[in-house]
Structure formats: structure tokens, C-alpha cells
Amino acid sequence: MAGGRGPEIAVIFAGSLYSSDDIFTAASLDLKGIFGRTFFESPALPWNYTDYYAKELDPPVFRRFIFFEKKVDSSSVVDAKLATMTVEERFWREGRRQINIDPGYMTLAKVVLASRKNYSHRIYLGSGVFGEVELFHRDGSFNPLPYTYPDYRDETFLDIFAKARGLLRKNTRCI
Numbered sequence: 001m002a003g004g005r006g007p008e009i010a011v012i013f014a015g016s017l018y019s020s021d022d023i024f025t026a027a028s029l030d031l032k033g034i035f036g037r038t039f040f041e042s043p044a045l046p047w048n049y050t051d052y053y054a055k056e057l058d059p060p061v062f063r064r065f066i067f068f069e070k071k072v073d074s075s076s077v078v079d080a081k082l083a084t085m086t087v088e089e090r091f092w093r094e095g096r097r098q099i100n101i102d103p104g105y106m107t108l109a110k111v112v113l114a115s116r117k118n119y120s121h122r123i124y125l126g127s128g129v130f131g132e133v134e135l136f137h138r139d140g141s142f143n144p145l146p147y148t149y150p151d152y153r154d155e156t157f158l159d160i161f162a163k164a165r166g167l168l169r170k171n172t173r174c175i
Contacts, residue, residue, distance in 0.1 A: 008107040009172050010074040011039075013067045013164070014084060015113075017047055017100040019057045023091055027099050028066060030087045035068040035080070040167055042066075042160045049150045056096045063151060067106065067164045071172075074112070077105045078129045081114035104134070108169055111135040111142065111152070111161055121147050135161060 012035050018024045021044075032038065047063040054061070084101040091098040104113040111134045115122060122130035134152045135142040142161050144153045151157055 007074045010105040015102045037069045039069045040067040081129045
């Protein structure tokens with residue numbers, strides 16, 4: 001029986017939904033304290049795909065991605081999810097979140113989100129955390145799957161992941 005290969009080189013990213021720039025700035029400082037230096041940050045983008053977060057975040061809602069520099073084992077996404085939940089809790093006011101932080105990991109081959117919610121296409125990773133492949137890379141670009149969230153299907157978001165992947169690819173050539 002042939003031996004398996006280890007996990008791909010991965011980096012943690014955090015996709016945040018928020019309505020207050022001040023809260024995002026404070027939370028991103030917390031995230032950088034946990035995950036370290038960044039190699040790419042997206043601009044703030046309007047997020048109007050559903051009204052799911054309207055009661056918590058007070059529209060208008062924005063989305064930003066932060067990609068962290070440190071190369072990690074993909075299983076560390078479990079710890080990343082638990083850590084981002086702690087950051088979210090720091091910004092709870094009057095029983096509601098002021099920021100939603102969805103961590104995941106990106107490799108040259110895929111983008112995986114961590115979630116506390118189970119569903120038929122999610123795989124249990126441990127400590128109450130599930131993983132879901134959102135995008136896979138083929139034929140020179142990231143591609144969505146049937147269950148991929150609408151914002152992750154959007155060309156603007158696909159471009160963000162393509163740019164981050166290009167930077168990761170350039171950086172991993174030196175390893």
C-alpha cells in the first residue's frame with residue numbers, strides 16, 4: 001500500500017461581514033494578533049446577497065477578506081473557527097453580533113470554509129466544526145460548486161480569491 005501525501009500548503013483567511021468600519025478595524029487587529037501577518041486584504045465590498053444579517057448588522061453590510069501569511073496544516077481551520085468565534089463574541093452588543101467572521105483555508109487547489117452548522121455536503125472536522133469546499137481551481141480559475149454561497153460565486157469575489165491564489169503561488173515557489 002502506497003503512503004499518502006501530507007496536506008497541501010494552506011493559508012487561513014477570514015471573510016468578515018460588518019456594517020461599522022470601526023468594528024471591522026478593531027476585529028481585524030484581533031485577528032492579526034491571532035493569525036499573524038497578512039499577505040492580502042480585499043477592499044470593503046457591498047454585501048447585498050440576502051437580508052439574513054440585516055437584524056444583526058444594520059444595513060448597509062460590507063464584506064472584506066483577510067489572507068494570513070503563515071503556511072498551516074489545513075486541519076488548523078478548526079482552531080481558526082473557534083478563535084474567530086471568540087473575536088465575534090468580543091463585539092456582541094445587546095444580544096447580537098456586530099461582525100460575522102467566517103474563517104477558512106485556501107490552497108492552490110481549493111477554498112474551504114469552516115462552519116458550526118452541519119449540512120449534507122459538509123464534513124465534520126472536530127470540536128463542533130464542519131468544513132465545506134466553496135471553490136475548486138481548474139482550468140486556470142476558481143469554480144463554484146452547486147452549494148457554493150452566492151457571494152462566493154460573484155465575479156468580484158472570484159477575482160479576490162484568484163489574486164490571493166496568485167500571491168500564494170508566487171510565495172510557495174520559494175519553499
